[in-house]
Amino acid sequence: MAISIPASRPKLRQRLALRQIDGVTLLLLPALLVVVLLFVYPFAYGLLLSLRPKVGGFAANYIAFFTDPYLYNTIFATLNVSVPVTVLSLILALPIAFRVRLLKHQRLLTTILVIPITLGTVLVAEGLLNYLGPQGWFNRTLIWLGLIHSPIRLLHNYWGVFASLLITGFPFTFLMTLSYVSGVDPALERAAATLGANAGRRFWHIFLPLLVPGLAINFCLSFVQNFSVFPSAVLLGAPAGETRVIAIAAYQAAFEHYDYSMGSAIAIIMGVVQLLVVGLVLAVRNLFYRGSTTGAKG
Amino acid sequence: MIRDTTIGAKLWSAAVWLLTGFFILNVAGLMATVVLSSLSTRWLQSWLPAGFTTKWYISAWNEFQLGNVLTVTFEIVFVVVLLSGLVGVPAAYALARRNFPGKKLVILLFLLPLLVPPMTIGIPLATVLYQVGLGGTFWGVVFANLVPSVPFVVVVMIPFIEQIDPKIEAAAHVFGANVFQLFRYVLVPMLLPGVLAALLLVLVRTIAMFELTFLTAGPTSQTLVVALYYSVFAAGVRAVQSIDAMAVIYTVTTLVWLLIALRFVNPTQIVGRAR
Structure with a gap:
């Protein structure tokens, strides 16, 4: 500022108001306090706590985690179920969303699909225990159709967790995909169709490039949810075996062995792995087109 | 088309x-x-x-003390909804109406708790709550549930408040309304539909919130979904039908509120960058 009036410097209140900080802005403080106290502080505390192990140097928890196959294998067990479920959800969601976007009355379908999300993994797990069991309707139908001769084992193994994640995860992925797909300007598709592109080419050359950024975000959010699977891995999986996911390891360390330091360390590792995958996906996304999905001029 | x-x-x-x-x-x-x-x-x-x-409903009600569990569930949910509304709506108003330095950082801070899965934040949060003696208590569960709820209200309400023309508030000022009158006669009537929708969504999400409640609840502060988890986990102790009866009670409790909520909001809003 070249002009200065040294005699009457504006009051603090006025200077703040110039930067749009006044009584209204202060309304933010309670919410900010909640987030800082209950979100930021616990994370920072957990990080510090994880560096103060019960025994050994500051990195002892992390060294213990990455040298014990029973612990570090949980990362692979988790990826092993969360990545396929996320990819499958996305692959299923895309064609269905393309079909549903043409519907006038989407409300009924979206309402049905929001139910499993709302009820959550615990109820789905409880239902699947019966439904997928050896005497459940799923196996009975397969036998009745003559596809199998004896019931196949779908519970307390990989497939139980897979099914439950798909049932809660697919609607989530689908509803997000639908909002992205509906966000693409229909004029673009009409233009392509006018120029003679068939459905396949319209998808590959018009929609997909526009959707990649949205789908990448969608993938990240779904993946992060699936990666932190806990209740269904315990109830439907083999929590000591092939579906011993990282959340189980963290829970056991903190609340069964009462080693909060180790529990925090595993929770931090869980967060870091999620961040790595999300970072990787977002980095790949940057190679694609980013911008408006509405028909822009020029 | x-x-x-x-x-x-x-x-x-x-x-x-x-x-x-x-x-x-x-x-x-x-x-x-x-x-x-x-x-x-x-x-x-x-x-x-x-x-x-229908006998399993009676036995489930008695065996699992569902009367108590339901009371606790609704007490917790009610307090969470009330607090997240009281704290979240003013914050959303401030963020919608003011452009101050660091606003992007603040918004990021409100988005993060919605993106980080409950299990990841739940373990360090439960650790902190147990260290300060709130773990396993009613208020511990309430505080844990505020972590996603307050940011959720903020994030849902910002676009809603932004679409209300600030000129209306300015006009009220011009006609001499004081802060209270502005609030009572202008803001509340205009914000009410949005607040109602956001709070109903918080309600549905809090009833169904398993992880955070599970990690912070004690024997007397369990919500229905956590009680359901424990009974499924200990399957074999009780009759299967009894557990299923409890699951039906949970389903009905959740779906009633979901259907009420769906009268005011779009289904996609329940997940839309929210979970």
Whole structure:
């Protein structure tokens, strides 16, 4: 500022108001306090706590985690179920969303699909225990159709967790995909169709490039949810075996062995792995087109 | 709108609908098994139960002390909804109306708790709550549930408040309304539909929130979904039908509120960058 009036410097209140900080802005403080106290502080505390192990140097928890196959294998067990479920959800969601976007009355379908999300993994797990069991309707139908001769084992193994994640995860992925797909300007598709592109080419050359950024975000959010699977891995999986996911390891360390330091360390590792995958996906996304999905001029 | 009429397109369309139908059929099947099982006298080795009874609801109500659990659940949910409304709506108002330095950082701070899965934040949060003596208590569960709820209200309300023209507030000022009158006669009536929708969504999400409540709840502060988890976890101790009856009670509790919420909001809003 070249002009200065040294005699009457504006009051603090006025200077703040110039930067749009006044009584209204202060309304933010309670919410900010909640987030800082209950979100930021616990994370920072957990990080510090994880560096103060019960025994050994500051990195002892992390060294213990990455040298014990029973612990570090949980990362692979988790990826092993969360990545396929996320990819499958996305692959299923895309064609269905393309079909549903043409519907006038989407409300009924979206309402049905929001139910499993709302009820959550615990109820789905409880239902699947019966439904997928050896005497459940799923196996009975397969036998009745003559596809199998004896019931196949779908519970307390990989497939139980897979099914439950798909049932809660697919609607989530689908509803997000639908909002992205509906966000693409229909004029673009009409233009392509006018120029003679068939459905396949319209998808590959018009929609997909526009959707990649949205789908990448969608993938990240779904993946992060699936990666932190806990209740269904315990109830439907083999929590000591092939579906011993990282959340189980963290829970056991903190609340069964009462080693909060180790529990925090595993929770931090869980967060870091999620961040790595999300970072990787977002980095790949940057190679694609980013911008408006509405028909822009020029 | 473009309609493809080739055989391939029709087959493709049929396949897509078949897939959707298959998915919905399975969801319906698993929910129907829970309901049927809760009403069955005995259900083994057959398509349908041997007979029907409602006694499991009474025994579930007594065995699992569902009266207490439901009371606690609604107390917790009510306090969470109230607090997240009281704290979240003013914050959303400030963020919608003011452009101050660091606003982007603040918004990021409100988005993060919605993106980080509950299990990741739950473990360090529960650790902190246990260290300060709130772990296992009513307020511990409430505080844990505020972590996603407050940011949720903020994030949902910002666009709602932004679309209300600030000139209306300015006009009220010009006509001499004081802060209270502005609040009472201008802001509340205009914000009410949005606040109602956001709080209903918080309500549904809090009833169904498993992880955070599970990690912070003690024996007297369990919500319905956590009690359900423990009873499924200890399956074999109680009759299967009894657990299923409890699952039905949980389902009904959740779905009633979901249906009320869906009268005011779009289904996609329940997930839309929210979970």
